Amino acid sequence: MRELDLLSHIYRSNAGLPAGVTIPPGDDMGAVTLAGANMLVTVDQVADGVHVDLANTPIEKVGRKAITRNLSDVAAMAAKPVGAVAAACLPKGFGEERAQVLFDAMRSTAEYFGCPLIGGDISAWDQRLILTVTVFAEPAGIDPVLRSGAQVGDVVYVTGALGGSLVTLQDPPGYIHHLDFTPRLDLARTLAGNPATRPHGMIDLSDGLASDLTRLCEQSGACARIDASRLPISAAAGLASIQSGHPAWRHAIGDGEDYELCFAAHGEIPGEVDGVEITPIGEIVQRGSGDQSQGKVTMRLPDGSLLDVAGLGWEHSG
Amino acid sequence: MRELDLLSHIYRSNAGLPAGVTIPPGDDMGAVTLAGANMLVTVDQVADGVHVDLANTPIEKVGRKAITRNLSDVAAMAAKPVGAVAAACLPKGFGEERAQVLFDAMRSTAEYFGCPLIGGDISAWDQRLILTVTVFAEPAGIDPVLRSGAQVGDVVYVTGALGGSLVTLQDPPGYIHHLDFTPRLDLARTLAGNPATRPHGMIDLSDGLASDLTRLCEQSGACARIDASRLPISAAAGLASIQSGHPAWRHAIGDGEDYELCFAAHGEIPGEVDGVEITPIGEIVQRGSGDQSQGKVTMRLPDGSLLDVAGLGWEHSG
Numbered sequence: 001m002r003e004l005d006l007l008s009h010i011y012r013s014n015a016g017l018p019a020g021v022t023i024p025p026g027d028d029m030g031a032v033t034l035a036g037a038n039m040l041v042t043v044d045q046v047a048d049g050v051h052v053d054l055a056n057t058p059i060e061k062v063g064r065k066a067i068t069r070n071l072s073d074v075a076a077m078a079a080k081p082v083g084a085v086a087a088a089c090l091p092k093g094f095g096e097e098r099a100q101v102l103f104d105a106m107r108s109t110a111e112y113f114g115c116p117l118i119g120g121d122i123s124a125w126d127q128r129l130i131l132t133v134t135v136f137a138e139p140a141g142i143d144p145v146l147r148s149g150a151q152v153g154d155v156v157y158v159t160g161a162l163g164g165s166l167v168t169l170q171d172p173p174g175y176i177h178h179l180d181f182t183p184r185l186d187l188a189r190t191l192a193g194n195p196a197t198r199p200h201g202m203i204d205l206s207d208g209l210a211s212d213l214t215r216l217c218e219q220s221g222a223c224a225r226i227d228a229s230r231l232p233i234s235a236a237a238g239l240a241s242i243q244s245g246h247p248a249w250r251h252a253i254g255d256g257e258d259y260e261l262c263f264a265a266h267g268e269i270p271g272e273v274d275g276v277e278i279t280p281i282g283e284i285v286q287r288g289s290g291d292q293s294q295g296k297v298t299m300r301l302p303d304g305s306l307l308d309v310a311g312l313g314w315e316h317s318g
Numbered sequence: 319m320r321e322l323d324l325l326s327h328i329y330r331s332n333a334g335l336p337a338g339v340t341i342p343p344g345d346d347m348g349a350v351t352l353a354g355a356n357m358l359v360t361v362d363q364v365a366d367g368v369h370v371d372l373a374n375t376p377i378e379k380v381g382r383k384a385i386t387r388n389l390s391d392v393a394a395m396a397a398k399p400v401g402a403v404a405a406a407c408l409p410k411g412f413g414e415e416r417a418q419v420l421f422d423a424m425r426s427t428a429e430y431f432g433c434p435l436i437g438g439d440i441s442a443w444d445q446r447l448i449l450t451v452t453v454f455a456e457p458a459g460i461d462p463v464l465r466s467g468a469q470v471g472d473v474v475y476v477t478g479a480l481g482g483s484l485v486t487l488q489d490p491p492g493y494i495h496h497l498d499f500t501p502r503l504d505l506a507r508t509l510a511g512n513p514a515t516r517p518h519g520m521i522d523l524s525d526g527l528a529s530d531l532t533r534l535c536e537q538s539g540a541c542a543r544i545d546a547s548r549l550p551i552s553a554a555a556g557l558a559s560i561q562s563g564h565p566a567w568r569h570a571i572g573d574g575e576d577y578e579l580c581f582a583a584h585g586e587i588p589g590e591v592d593g594v595e596i597t598p599i600g601e602i603v604q605r606g607s608g609d610q611s612q613g614k615v616t617m618r619l620p621d622g623s624l625l626d627v628a629g630l631g632w633e634h635s636g
Contacts (some may be wrong), residue, residue, distance in 0.1 A: 021401065021436050032401040032438030036455050040508030043403040043439050043452060050407075050443050083350040087360040087369075087450045117336050118348030121361050123448075125368050128443070132405045132450035134361060138353050270395065 009233040021160035026219065027147050028076035028204055029137065039082075040144060042073040048091075048128040052179070061179040062131070063105025069206070070135040071113050071183035072259040076204035077144040078192030079137035081115035081185070087132040089123045106133070113185065115118055142193045150201030150220035154284040155201075157269055159184050159276050160260040162209060163237025163251035178257035187273045189262060197270070199263035208256045210297065210312035216262060217284070218295030224264075226282030226309075227300045228253070253299065254312040266279055344537065345465050346394035346522060347455065357400075358455040358462060359450035360391040366409075366446040368509075370497075377416055379497040380449070380569065381423025387524070388453040389431050389501035391576040393547030394522035395462040397455035399433035399503070405450040407441045424451070460511045468538035471600040475587055477502050477594050477615075478559030480527060481555025481569035495554055496575035505591045506579060515588070517581035520540040526574045527614065528630035534580065535602070536613030544600030544627075545618045546571070569619065572630040 022038055023031035029040040046066040050055040050128070054062065066082065074081050084279050086106050088295050090099055099122075110117045115135060165177040184204075191197045203216045209231075228249040237251040271278060287296070297309045335342055340356055341349035347358040358475050364384040366372040372380065385402065392399050404424050408417055417440075428435045433453060468474075483495040502522075509515045521534045527549075546567040555569040562569070582602050589596060605614070615627045 001347075018432075018434055021434055023436075025435070025437050030401070030403065032434070032454070034352065034357055034400050034454065035355030035458075037355050039357060039400075039454065041350055041401070041403050041437060041452070041454065043405045043437060043450070045405050045407055045439055045441055045450070047407050047443050047445075049445070082357075083348070083354050083359070085348065085359055085452055086453075087361045087363050089363055089365050089448055114336075116339055116350070117343070118335075118339050118341075118350050119343050119361060121363050123363050123365055123368055125365050125446070126592055127365075127367070127445040127448075128405055130445075130448055132361070132439075134359070134403055134452035136350070136352065136357065137358065138452070139549060140353075179411055226421070289464050 004296065023144065023146070025313040028073040029079065031144065038139055038240045039206055040074070040077055040079050041134060042049040042068040042070050043132060043134040044073070045132045046131060048129045057179065059102050060105040063102045064109045064132045065179050066131040067106055067109040067113070067115070068181060068183050068259070070133050071115065071185060072206065074135055074137045075184040075188040075204050076261060077137065078142050078188040078202070079144055080140040080189065081113055081137045084115050084133055084135045085119040086112050086117055089125055089127070089130045091129055092124050092126055094124070094129065098237065106209050108174060113183070123144040126295050142189055145192050145199050145202040147201055147203050147216050147219040150216055150222055150284045151266065152222055152284055152286050153166050154200055154264035155269070155280045156224055156282045157280050158205070158209065158232060158260065158262045158285060159187060159257070159259055159278055160233035160317055161232040161277070162205070162253070162258050162260065163234050163255045165255055165257040166241035167239050169236060177234070181259045183259060184261050184276065186195065187276050190273050191269070191282040196268045197265065199265045202261055202263035205258040205260045205262055206256060208312070209253045209258070209262060210309040213262055213297050214295050214310065216264065217297060220284070221287070222284050223287050223295065224282055224297045225285050225300070226297065229302055230279065230281045253309060285313060341462065341464070346391040347397065349462065349548055354532050357393070358395055358397050359452060360388050361450060361452040362387040362391065363450045364462045365448045370449055375497065377420050378423040379466070381420045382427045382504060383440040383497050384449040385424055385427040385431070385433070385450045386499060386577070388451050388608055389433065389503060390522040390524065392453055392455045393506040394459050394520050395455065395581060396506040396520070397462055398458035398507065399431055400454045400456050401436045402428050402433050402451055402453045403437040404435055405439040407443055407445070407448045409447055410442050410444055412442070412447065431501065452485065458564045460507055463510050463517050463520040465519055465521050465534050465537040468534055468540055468602045469584065470540055470604050472518055472582035472584050473587070474531065474542055474544060474580065474582050474600045474602060475596050475598050475600045476523070476527065476550060476578055476580045477505060477596055478574050478576070479550040479552035479595070480578065481552050481566065482558035482569070483554065483573055483575040485554040485557050487554060495552070499577045501577060502579050502594065505594050506574055508591050515583065515585045517583045520579055520581035523576040523578045524574060526626040526630070527571045527576070527580060531580055531615050532613050532628065534582065535615060538582070538602070540602050541605050541613065542600055542615045543603050543618070547620055548597065550595060550597040571627060
């Protein structure tokens, strides 16, 4: 079952939504009017065996990831986190001490990013661990940046470096990107709060650049052309490439869980914000007149050939 | 592992919460200030094998319950629902059509109660189905009713009838309370919006009257005395009693998932609101001077003896 098929079914049903829903399902966060204010909300799951391998992961990092996955969605809207609630279904025999370490990690991570944990639900069952975290956020003076705003002629940028998020690094020692990444909250607000640098459309990279840039394009009614030689390839993608035998650019565009931002902008984007590199990788282009595939992303390979990136992405739930 | 032990660990950590948290963890909903407004939030899980038996339950009812469980928490605060997000982890091979029916049921139930579904997350795994729903609500002119406000001398009331929530009825045909109940949203706001009837303290009955009234008492720093002969016993509790051989009052006080309201009030409480009966079952009393057990609930049995109800409650996550 493909996640996208199911999500599109839900999105098709948006027509009946009341006027208070200011951002319907389909963006990094939904939004609803609450006492006259715009509240953004996102929910993500961390399931043992799908998003994390509990047997080989320190429990603190599992708790951290359950919070930071959501905060990456908050960053993609350039919003400011306000609070979170966490639900856990623990395997029987998980151990109370271990559960406390897990919740302490969620709580301290959430507080570190200004997003206090204000409630939760805990159950136990004979199945694997699953954590579900919901984060709410507010615009706090900066209009949310949607996926749908990319315009033809915009440059496509990504933050940080891509690929190999499952690989364990020696520098920093033991760093594993999908567990240890920093959500790009401040960077997003720095860019979006300044009219000269405000992105037109933005998404966070959870399923891989191929999938997520395609989504940005689909929702903006445009296409994109990117260049493999311009992709910022992480050290981890280099290591992954040695192990897999695939070229490193294949990891940078296809691997999931970068939790970096991808955005389309027309302004004067700096090469770095707060020590995080920002790299132009291509541009937003018109859909071809005879082209049925709205949202198509094409990549120029090092040998000069053009590749349709559809199908290169990674699905958590595949 | 007992849910309460874990939750108390989380609650002990409330000291560091920022000023924007207006209702900390430990009530039916938490609350946080968002753009100057008070936003309430709750999260609940519906796990196959714990809260629902997927093999023997129409999938529409599973979706319905995932929403209404949360709305019962909203009712317990006398708040007004604003919106919801839903996360699902589906067993592989669940089937796309079945997933669509599930999501349609969640969406239509949520909309029926004025609580549109504005986002979600879907994964698949080789474990059982779990749904996690987060609901947001606003006071909308009525201050939230907390668990902690019960006062000595208050009368203790419950709505509806209690017990046997897992039993299938013949009238209405096929009605199973834990799947088909109606959250007491309107009733709660009718009572709480009128100074003459506003409850001092309120909780919804999810783990059974024995457990939940004990919680209300603990958080109010008081005790309660109730009378078994005054408990409103449901027809389902009568059927359960025949099957179990236990007296029906044992089901009314011990069975979980009533999703009725229990509240303490001093006003002129009507015997019925919107067709739902409201029954006085006892009173809030002082803690005995030599009594270590804050929050103790004592029940007078039909034979005149007194019973400490501690341990009669039901834990989802046992």
